[in-house]
Amino acid sequence: MMMTSVNTDYNNDLHDWGAIEHQIKCIAEAGFSHTQWIHDWEGEYLYSRSEMFQARDVLSYYGLKAHTIHASEGGQRDIFDAQGHRVPHVRQRCTRIRKDYTNPNEYLRLAGVDLLKNRIDLCSHIGANAMVLHMQLSFGMFQKNKEDMEDYYHQVYKSFDEVQPYAKAAGVKIALENLLFTPVKYELDKFERMFSRYDPEFIGLCYDSGHASIMCQDNYYLYLQKFYDRLYVTHLQDTDSVPAENLDDDLSVLHADAHRVPFTGVLDWDEIAYWVAKAPLELPADFEIGLKYSQAFESQEEEMRLLADCHERAVKFYQMVLDAKEKQ
Template identity: 85%
Template sequence: MLTTSVNTDYNNDLHDWNAIEHQVEHIAKAGFTHTQWIHDWEGEYLYSKSEMFQARDILSYYGIKAHTIHATEGGQRDLFDAQGHKVPHVRERCTRIRKDYTNPNEYLRLAGVDLIKNRIDLCSHIGAKAMVLHMQLPFGMFRRSSSDMEDYYKQVCKSFDEVQPYAKAAGVKIALENLLFTPVEYELDKFERLFQRYDFDFLGLCYDSGHASIMCQDNYYLYLEKYHDRLCVTHLQDTDSVPREKLDDDVAVVQADAHRVPFTGVLDWQKIAYWVARAPLEMPADFEIGLKYNQSFESEKEELDLLSDCHERALKFHQMVLNEKELL
């Protein structure tokens, strides 16, 4: 059976259960079988147990299975310039984050651990087996001080050492995502350090194809080629990439992260299917797309037409993966 998965926040990430349920309902109407629960993917919101049951029951009511979730690293990094443009705070430590599993302040670090455990609990309640986690590296600090970089990873490992038994007991993997803004050499160092320290039962990779198409200018498939044996979650989306000379322009980079449906941009989806077929990823692969994001649809028909088109692309991709598996 061909299965398909798309993010719960395909149109908005409103902190509103009516908006959440509306999107889950339409995911089901479009024919999807699974979803990645992405609401509250950033910030420091803690789900109560009753809300976890509500999420479970909404998914169950519409016949949608929770495949994965998107956890939060804590806080919100976006600032705004005088023209109102979103400016990501990504090169240095973001001191506005109060629950931060990488923080040198032990109180804030432990609060970040609690936030991760809260999302593991959400996985357990709704039936998801893996969750995406950001680790936005303060690479400006890394460039200035190798000792600060080592101290950063000491805090990360302290937190992951504490989270690991909790996650394993729940049967939930954490998938580190390849991110925007951070130069490739620092992303590779992150994955190398942490994959050497932690086994796949705890820590894997979330491959974001759109992020790779922007940041990995020499090879969009670099992380798949190197770490396909760690692939446990995907964020499949397409972009037009960005000119290489714009990679240091954080506003240009975030604007290029289009989250378009696959097969509409620069990526070679046959290559992605090739590597997904060779990975331990439990299908379906998650699409992470934006359909008229933060805008109103003109009609329910427009919304369902766009979702149905996305669903057809998800079916096509799953079949491509199956075809590749037959060649193994």
């Protein structure tokens, strides 16, 4: 059986159960077997147990299996510039976040731990085996003062030490994602620190191919090559990348993160399939795509046509991974 997975928010991330269920229904009708639950990936929303049961039952009703989820690490990290453009606030600590497991304020840190445990509970209720976490780095702060970086990781370690037994008891792994905006050296440092401190039953990698195609301009596959043995989740998408001179322009980077379906951009999907085949990741690999994101489809027919095309690409990639496994 060919297994395929796509994100539940392929068109929007509205807090509207009607919109959520519509997307899940369409995913199932397009032929996908699995999904990554990504709704509420950003913000401080806490799922109640009744909502967790609702998510489980909606997925079950349409015959979809929950593969993974995208967890949140606190409030929105965006600000608006003088022209009214939404700009990611990632270089410094975002002070508006009230649930932040990296925060030096103990109350806010503990609230952030509660948010992580809430998403572990969501995994348990819907049957997902791993959750993605951004672990956004305030790298502008790190660049100014190395002590601030060590203080940041001190709080991270404290929080993850507390979360570890909870996650292991639930059988849920946390997969740290390679991010936009953050320079590669800080991302590598993040992964090396966390993978050396925590065992593979707790912490792994989520490879976002689109992010890598933008930030890792010398080698789109760097994180796969270095950390494939920790690869538990994927966010597979394609982009046209961005000129290297624009990497310090956060708006340019954000707009380049196109979340297009695979096989439409700069990435070598044979290379990605090779590393996915070597990894301990439980298939299928998750696609993370945006189909006319936050825009209305012209018709139900257009929506299903685009989803069917995405499913065909997911089937193709699944077969590529199987072929790569046979050759290894």
